[in-house]
Structure formats: structure tokens, C-alpha cells
Amino acid sequence: MGAGKNKSHRKKRISKHVLQSEERKKEAQLENKLISAAGGNGETLADSPVEKQSSDTKNSKVKDPQEAASYLTLWNHDRTNKSGAWKFNKNTQSWLLRHMYNSDKVNKQTFGLLVEYICQGGEGTRSRVEEDAKQKAIRYKEWEKKQQQQSNGEDGKDDEVQAETPKGAKNDSKTEEEAWAELNEHDKRKEYKRARKVIDALKDVREKEKAG
Structure with a gap:
């Protein structure tokens, strides 16, 4: 009877794992759609600021200007649609503020969004x-x-x-x-x-x- 209980618990744990996996897939699909709708230049989910947050915490600087631009693009889309897909990232924000006057790293369009972002801060x-x-x-x-x-x-x-x-x-x-x-x-x-x-x-x- 004890063995039966253990087997039942394992099934529950497996079921929970599968459900969580399915939820993550759905969230990933939603974020991809949002980036596309926001006018992203062909970025994949791996390139989006949402998925990069874990790596940003390890690296003090955002090295890819396009990643920072995508962060603001998603923010701009999310403030209108209230989807909740955009997440605040301190490292990305710090990088943008450090390089906001460098047109090679922050282009004209990104700078315009950054000014709006700062005004909302x-x-x-x-x-x-x-x-x-x-x-x-x-x-x-x-x-x-x-x-x-x-x-x-x-x-x-x-x-x-x-x-x-x-x-x-x-x-x-x-x-x-x-x-x-x-x-x-x-x-x-x-x-x-x-x-x-x-x-x-x-x-x-x-x-x-x-x-x-």
C-alpha cells in the first residue's frame, strides 16, 4: 500500500511538471507574437529582453544594442496593450542611460523611445x-x-x-x-x-x- 502511495505521488509530480512546461511554452509563444506585433526586426524569443534577463543579472553590461532597443520596443507596446509581457530590467536600463548620447549604440528611434521611457520613470x-x-x-x-x-x-x-x-x-x-x-x-x-x-x-x- 505504501508503494501505491509513492507511485501516486510520482504521477502528481510528473503531471505538475508537464503543466508547468506547457505554461512556459504558451508564454513563450505569446511573447514572440508581441515582439512581432511591436515591429521587432525579426528577433527570436532568445533575442528578446524577457528571455535575456537571467544572463543580464550575470553580466553588468548589455553588449548588444539591438537587445536594448527590443527592451524599449516591448515596453512601448506593453504600455498600450497592458499584456504584462514586458519586465523591468535594471541592467538594460543602466546600459541605455550610460550610452544614450552615443548614436552608434542608441540610434535615433531608440533614443526617442528612451526619452519617453525616462519621462514615465x-x-x-x-x-x-x-x-x-x-x-x-x-x-x-x-x-x-x-x-x-x-x-x-x-x-x-x-x-x-x-x-x-x-x-x-x-x-x-x-x-x-x-x-x-x-x-x-x-x-x-x-x-x-x-x-x-x-x-x-x-x-x-x-x-x-x-x-x-
């Missing part, structure tokens, strides 16, 4: 992103002023100091300053435009919150 994240954007905008305007003075034959020495350490802004790390200094005029201008877009978008959010 918490006050703490929005404040940090806005402060960083303001520092970048100040840095560019000071650099631009220095370039104009040099072209007019002025010294511009004092302005160079201001460009490195904007008033009211925190000092950037040496490596970031060096990387920025190596950018050509076009890329510096592109970074500035992105910074202005972030600043304007977050300003609109604050005004709407006050009005509401």
Missing part, C-alpha cells in the same frame, strides 16, 4: 538624467563660445576653464572629458541636441504634473 531617475543632460548642454555651449572667440582672434583662456568645469555642475570623470574632447564638431553638436531634447521633455513632464 521615477522622480529620482528623472532628476539624475536631467542633471546630466544640463551638464552636457552647458559644456557644449561653453565650448561653442570658446570656438567663436578663437575664430575672432580672442584669447578664450578663461572660457576654456569654464568649459571643463561648468558653473554649478559636477566635474566629469577624466576619461569622459577626454572622450568628449576627441569628438568632432558634428558629434559634439549631436550630443547637445540630444541633451536639449531630454531637458525639454522633462520640463514638459514637470509642467503637466503641476497643472494636474
